[in-house]
Amino acid sequence: MAKHHITTTINGEEAEYLCEPQETLLDVLRDEVGLTGTKEGCSSGDCGACSVMLDGRLVCSCLVLGVEAQGKTVETIEGMADGEVLHPLQQKFLEEAALQCGYCTPGVLIAAKALLDINNDPTETEVRYWLAGNLCRCTGYDKIIRAVMDTAADMRGA
């Protein structure tokens, strides 16, 4: 079967790739584009490790076909820092050790940023429900939730 030639925008830059119809956006990002920050966990939309932004919406890239990204904008963890300057969420996760093995962290950061971009004063309950689709087997979540709340507080104070 012929591959599809897809042109899209990834982290603000035009990108193009060839992909099979059944390949997921996750497969394409990792294997064709070489952006391996986005992780594969369950590949069934349950764990959130593969979270990316697609046209401004938080999605699981394992549940999006690579061909669907035609003409769309994709934002991944690689686009989160501004050059060498970490995003405040990334900085806070480091300072407060809100990660252990780190495998879920790119997805958590993408999802948390999506929340703070629309609500910079979430309650703890709102943060917990928003991140319910990001599973972490190490931290027990408390440090993650605290880091997100503290980042939001810093961003409000800035």
Place this chain on the structure above:
Amino acid sequence: MSGMRYEAPNSVDEAVKLLADANGAARILAGGTDLLVQLRAGMIDPGVVVNIKNISETHGIAADGGAFCIGATVSGAEMGEDAALSAAWPGVVEGAELIGSTQIQGRATMAGNLCNASPAADSVPALIAAGATCTVVGPDGQREVSVADIPTGPGQNSLGNGEFVLNIKLPARPANASDAYLRMIPRTEMDIAIVGAAVNLVLDGDGTCTEACVVLGAVGPKTITVADAAAALVGSKVDEAALAAVAAAASAAATPIDDKRGTVAYRTKVAGVLASRAAAIAAERARS
């Protein structure tokens, strides 16, 4: 899925032709949250996947004289962001918003939830209680179908070859009308309902219920419309006695399975509890 083709037509006619030509070997891609999981798991092996998101008629939420037309590719997140829809049909919106995580909400559609025909589909009971219809397009043109007639059993729907759902329509409402949906899941978030209950009702100026519809999900192979529960509400002030009768009728109507997620006895009891609570919430919303 090695030989799978991908098509993203721009018109209804093109999509219908692609689907009809595939003669049953096609699958429709809207939100993809069921389709991609089924592809990955090898549960399906379609010859062609037809993405309907480039068809403008599947986009957006249109309000018209109090009625709403929700395109087949509108996500749960888009529904939740629509203030007018959320005010008019809070039960329908809360059902759709209960599907999956934030990530899933960015993609999953009510039309997909309907056509996937899971007995536990969270958006379906409230749609049926609302009296929603959908526009089905196909080789013979388009037809308006009651949403209740789409699912025919677990994983089965009534759509013919070449047909797909283009939109879902909610009727205009009289004053003092509202709805509610509640579900029971073993976790606190992101799980599949073991019982779902939707209630849609209309009150008159005195607070007496004049119309009601009570629909259960996840306690049978299809949703169950509980006429006795609706009858208990109509003519009442949605008081304790009426709510107790709703609970009894809902429990009596439930025909759940017994599995590790919930026993028959538990699901039957909870069906009554949720139906009565949903009725109380819908009435409270209708009064305010």
